[in-house]
Amino acid sequence: MIRPAVLTAIKLIQDRYFEPLTLDELASEVFISRFHFSRMFAETTGVTPGRFLTAVRLFEAKRLLLTTSLNVSDIVCSVGYSSVGTFTSRFSRAVGMTPTQYREPQVAELLVAISPHYQRVPPLSALRGAGRNCASLRAGTGTLALQLDLPAGLPAADVLVGLFADPVPQCGPVAFSGAGAMYSGELRLTGVPAGSWTAIAVARHRVVGAAGSWFSIGYSTAQVAAHGLSTGRVELRPPAPTDAPIAITLASRQSPFSQRMLAMQRPALRAVA
Incomplete structure (x- = not known):
């Protein structure tokens, strides 16, 4: 309670x-x-x-x-x-x-946001363009198999899962994966650095005949080994008022996706402090 x-x-x-x-x-x-x-x-x-x-x-x-x-x-x-x-x-x-770099178009295109008044998950086609890693150069060798338990009674969802160093992240995950039209099941993340991470899963349920979408979210701690297969579980639920708002973008100055975009504009950009 x-x-x-x-x-x-x-x-x-x-x-x-x-x-x-x-x-x-x-x-x-x-x-x-x-x-x-x-x-x-x-x-x-x-x-x-x-x-x-x-x-x-x-x-x-x-x-x-x-x-x-x-x-x-x-x-x-x-x-x-x-x-x-x-x-x-x-x-x-x-x-x-x-803040100026945050206004680049790719930031909004790849925005993941969950708050009491606004929810958004990028389309899966945009996620594929973002590459395997985002916001981090810490490519790893681990694989994480996450069992995702979506809320019962809701339709299939587009699901995005990211691994973060912080339970209330402000920058992108060290690794992420997504799937479309998914019910409860397993989703695997590859290239994960070894360590303890916060797994955050966001699902957008498309409801036929309804305006907009329904969202669910879940958090768990994931321990990932340097090699081999690690496992974990995330139980998703409707957003709660006690959830701190999250807005992270999968576009990053450090990711291959955004490096291509930034290469053309580098003279006009300031270095990150």
Whole structure:
């Protein structure tokens, strides 16, 4: 059961992310001590209040970069940062490209987004153009077979699975794979670096006769060996209000897909901080 205090705090973050919110303010709004609130929030959402707030701010910054012509300084102010330099450094470090580079067409084309108000999975034809790896040069030798348990009663779905170093990723996965018209079953990821990763699966269920699509999402920890076959399982469910928003692109300055695009424009691009 989701605790009402956590839902209230999440609603406050979503409504006031552009303000200089602090942990003490959030705790006082739900009448809980700072220590108890922080522990309760992390137990419910999997991340601290501060990381949830950062996820909301970066999600909104990405949305504005991709869907508006606002300049970066206006976006900085609208998502709760006071310094363009600080925002640019944090954004570049987290995302792997500068805010200006994030406006390249391929970023939007290969965007994966899940939030309470917006869900998107790129078409599988676009994913094939992205290559095997994205956002990382850490090509590995492991193979991961993931059993995906999709929600019962929903139609087949286009499914995308990525492996991330962070449970709330801001840049692309170290490896990914996708499948169309899939029910529950196995999906394999190859070229995976050895280590412990967060597997995130997103499914878009196409409902005949309905406007739009239904989405489901699932998280799990995957241990991948350097060689041979590793296994794991992800159980998908409808998005929940306690899920931190995710917006990652499979286009990257480091991937073969985006290197071709960037080669023609390199003189005009700034280096990532």
